[in-house]
Amino acid sequence: MKSSRREFLKVTGLSTSAVALSEWSFGREAEAAKFAAIETSKDDLADVALALAKKLGATYTDIRINRYRVESISTRERQVQSVARGSNFGFGVRVLVKGTWGFAASPNVTRAEVERATREAVEIARANSTIQRRPVRLAPAPKVIAKWKSQFERDPFEVPVDDKIGFLLKLNEAALGVKGVSFVNSSMAWVNEQKYLATSDGSRIEQYLIRGYPTFTVTAIDRATNDFQTRNSIAEGSSAGYEYTEKYDWFAEAKQAGEEAVGKLKAKSIEPGKYDLILHPSHLYLTIHESVGHSTELDRALLWEANYAGTSFLTPDKTGKLQFGSKIVNFVADRTQPAGLATVAYDDEGVAGQRWHLVRDGVFVDWQTTRDLAPLIGKNKSYGCLHADSWGSVPFPRMPNVSLEPAKENVTTDDLIGGVEKGIMIFGRGSYSIDQQRYNFQFGGQTFWEIKNGKIVGMLRDVAYQSRTTDFWNACDGLGDKSTYLLPGTFNDGKGEPGQSNAVSHGCPSARFRQIDVLNTAADSSRS
């Protein structure tokens, strides 16, 4: 079906916010005119690809025509190191021929190139169909005509560069004001995705996303002892506009980071052993990402990632049976969560964003799926997890926001600490490593605090903990309530071959884990 832009608005009854999308323009940028001209023909280009692929034998086709804008600014101490803006535009055509995928992509967004690429995608699929053992089957997806934008208040691409530089230099100054701080590196990255999808099911979907990631590292050096310690920001990326720099007190955190970097130089090195852990959301989100987010990806369980990212200790026969965690543990996959970096209205094959349980009352109950994965476990509906990081990348299964639900009763972080005789509280993401089946992991952090008899008594250093995913989540005996809940996220979750990067968030409250193995990361370090 061919739909004009006006028809989109009519069919979907779009809200005023959607109409006010600034028409996918680039403000005062010189590219605006060019892209506006392309926009009027996106549907026509899609029609070319869909009709030609069908004529050449494709049973399913989609075309994505996307523009990505990025801006990054980096500074150190009192100087700006770089300010850069980039724009990247192109299209990718994916076809299913004889049950085999083919894909071709190009930055030349013209009718002739769409035709050439469509033929190339079909040629690739046909060549590979000769060695295909089992044809791909797709779960159905309803036709969708829609337009959506992510939640943001201030478009960061409309904020003057000198405001951003001023923000970072002020942040650096807050850290440098702390006696003993030697260096500060800070940066911010902003991304705008403008995505168009047309499928041979008749769907035509436009989405406009904004996300931001300010971050910094403070370094304190003791030249007398030839020692140094760093403290990275514990606030993470978010699906938000420039207001993200204003709604969180970055300057207070930078000052605190300075004090903590200096404090780490004198902090007590951890004595290895078993400890109770209280994990702050700024740390716990990455543990969730690695141990829960990746282990519940069905493509991993079905060996699709065996050559690179790995498989999963979870297998389809464990669905509904495996005690993944203690009874208070509930993990929800959610592409609708406000401010979530993986939040979208529709995935890259036109399936609506959804919310569903992966772990309910501690039991592993469900998977992350796409249209070609769902039928392989007897499902006729995808959960909408297909995503590509560029017009030039083949879309494949990617993680939604996977979040740990907070306690329903009132529980503060202090309440959790109060129940610990000998323990450690950890803030921020540090070194992280997990095996290829998402079982054995080791995580560090940014700051570590010794807990004795229900109270934080001082700072620790050189801390990392090792555990197995199911042992760890079954050792969870306390969750904070929603007042402790945060939604941190990362821009750079790598997976797939060729490698792709995904942005994703993981909401969680503060949480307590009993008797976890802690090691000293400096134990193998002899530094003269």
Added chain:
Amino acid sequence: MLLTEKDARDLTGKLLSFVKADDASVSVTNEQTSHLRFADNNVLTSGKRESRAASVTLWMKGRRGAASTNDFDDASLRAAVEQAEQIARLAPVDREYLPTLGKQTYKPVGGYVEATANISPATRARQIGDILTACEKAKVIGAGFHQAVARAAAFATKNGNFGFEPSTVVSLSTTARTPDGTSSGYFGRNHFDVAKLDTARIAREAIDKTLQGRNARTLEAKSYTVILEPQAVADLLGNFAFGFDARSAEEGRSPYSASGGKTRTGEKLFDERINLYSDASNAELPASPSAQAGIPSQKIYLIKNGVLENLIYSRFWAKQKGTEPTPGPVNAILETTGKPTSVEEMISSTKRGLLVSRFWYIRSTDPRTASLTGLTRDGVWLIEDGKIQYPVKNFRFNQSIINMLAPGNVEMIGAAERVGNAENASLLPALKLKAFNFTSQSEAV
């Protein structure tokens, strides 16, 4: 059709013609990438894409701005330059600015092979089809990734420099697993010349490792003598050569920092047989003829006879310190000064130790000592009395790589070979190390 040198000259010239700023450095890249991914003994995804980018960095009265675009028409290129100039007007003075280089002379390295750039879908399908058949015959489940990249990169400066660097790389990696999921083997190689990528060998090695890894036993996690196959060395040391930054060492935040703002240059930190160097003209590992900021790359030693020979000075830091900027590294070659030892000789000389084929998910745990954590993957075997006895389950390790290569810990060094991942490679040897710290067991396969 990949950008030719003439195309690149025209494009960089056009970008520079739009620049009003005092100084500028521009670059254009064009890549054609094709791949086939297979898994579960079946084709997964396959495709071809073209990508390109034009970038400009410029300085107006010492203020720096940068922008990039992948639209190559005149209006878009001009817009990118204007955007960089707009940014430069708003930016503070770049205190690290140094004028861009004038005309330099670069020696061609020969890392581009037309046949690599032009692999057809039919040829690739035939090669992967053979691997699927081999896996089926061996009753293992195969997965893997075949990719070919053809790249043209060019740069130019307002002061008259220009460089054009075409390159190709084709890679294949294969993982084979037993149907019961108790054993997994991996092998991968890449090359700039498709004629030198032995796809049948890659599949055979992966399948053999899988079959030899069946019935793995659990061993205690502790320090062991290890023999690391070249792939395992690449996983640990693939980025090692790029961590010798002089500035961070002199700022006191590097494993090569010494007290009082000094560095450990000149100290014998490593086994005296170890040489680590960069050489763009190596026939097996051709690399960029240009190093940082377009300085013609030269053979440079980072470690020579076990001594920390050179740290890497950027142009800015070299000027601050009154020294010359370092013309590299652009690749990494680790060789022994002695006679290389084969893996078989390493095994036969081992009273008790582990043979490790690969590492996974390696992360820094302590930058002061270049300490890393990670896990073994796809094959570990116990050696006793000079013979492989049986496969063992995986381990997590925590290990300083400085200590690992220190005098007294390196027992034997193999012949360097080209090894890495889909797009990057180094020339690295197998290593026999007296002690390597495993800290927990991992039942993952």
